[in-house]
């Protein structure tokens with residue numbers, strides 16, 4: 001990867017888990033009533049054909065990892081579990097009332113925070129409560145994020161008995177110096193134990209999250225982490241670029257200095273090296289930041305062009321409507337987005353008043369829907385087209401001029417009314433999507449909103 005390309009394209013840019021991206025939501029024309037109507041429309045159109053996805057945010061963690069960009073609350077008081085579960089079930093009951101008939105659940109994901117902070121009994125209450133008034137789609141997929149240090153056999157068995165078959169564990173890096181810098185000491189034995197247990201119980205997909213670009217991390221550390229990972233051969237690997245966003249309120253990115261982070265060139269090299277090692281071990285690159293074995297459903301989804309991307313990241317099922325429950329969760333009806341309040345106190349208060357605890361959102365206009373489709377095509381399939389009239393929009397000629405620049409740099413190729421990202425261009429997929437992001441181009445942010453693309 002040439003240094004000049006890295007310098008040219010290393011800018012602040014979205015990761016496109018949605019379009020429009022959250023900072024560009026039109027908050028003024030959003031209303032809770034508008035959100036509810038958009039969800040009802042999606043439900044009527046898709047419930048029986050595609051089903052719904054559910055994301056449940058479980059925000060608590062016992063200790064703070066200082067690299068973490070997720071929404072979490074640090075506590076050792078496990079009394080918080082029961083009221084939180086009750087509140088999530090209350091939120092679900094408000095949605096059930098709104099939808100009017102039984103939702104068909106295609107996908108359910110527990111994220112955090114640390115879902116395994118909760119006891120197996122509480123997780124059982126939560127999932128049984130959610131499923132009591134729902135139906136399951138054929139080939140439904142339930143998954144959760146487990147912390148290797150606190151995922152027990154009882155957690156894994158309880159969730160398995162409820163239908164969970166996929167778990168992803170946060171690994172990040174195995175080097176002790178890095179683990180100390182990010183306040184997350186987690187020996188290989190813990191990851192091995194949690195991975196082996198999941199397999200023994202019958203989970204069909206075990207994922208590991210690995211990060212490159214962490215403080216003090218070198219190429220040799222990445223290689224060492226991958227070699228240890230290869231000893232366990234997880235079915236999926238999320239190979240995330242460390243997102244340094246210390247200006248976002250409430251996240252704990254401290255304990256190291258910006259100068260402790262690898263330079264953009266060194267960081268890119270870590271990715272390139274990691275990719276080579278993963279591919280040599282039999283993994284296939286999926287979209288941005290992900291690798292999977294050919295036996296995993298994510299690989300099959302890529303092959304069948306059914307890969308989808310939403311706030312949960314990449315998913316194997318193309319379910320357009322997703323309800324997010326719990327603090328800070330984002331829901332997506334395809335026609336609109338809505339985000340829940342972030343504070344637990346506010347969340348409980350609104351639910352006691354029987355109010356769906358949404359505080360902001362966006363209703364998509366026709367232009368947003370078209371751009372969203374192009375960005376999804378690029379993020380999931382590394383290509384997009386405008387042969388289909390429905391994908392043509394007024395500003396397309398200007399976007400094509402921008403894409404020419406990427407073509408000159410060898411990052412994409414034109415083929416009649418289609419662009420295909422080259423192997424070299426995959427590393428710059430966020431930049432290529434930015435060429436389609438009309439909202440970003442119309443209003444350039446005054447302060448940095450997004451992490452750097454490299």
Ligand SMILES: C[S@@+](CC[C@H](N)C(=O)[O-])C[C@H]1O[C@@H](n2cnc3c(N)ncnc32)[C@H](O)[C@@H]1O
Pocket residue numbers: 067068069070111112113114115145146147148169170171172209210211240241242243244
């Ligand atoms: C919300 S965490 C949940 C997993 C669980 N709490 C744990 O730590 O094992 C999901 C994943 O997000 C990734 N992540 C969190 N903060 C990040 C950041 N600033 N940059 C890149 N990836 C990040 C980590 O790889 C982490 O495993």
Ligand code: SF4
Pocket residue numbers: 060061063064065068069070072112113114147170
């Ligand atoms: S990485 Fe996981 S355990 Fe650590 S603070 Fe973030 S959510 Fe909590």
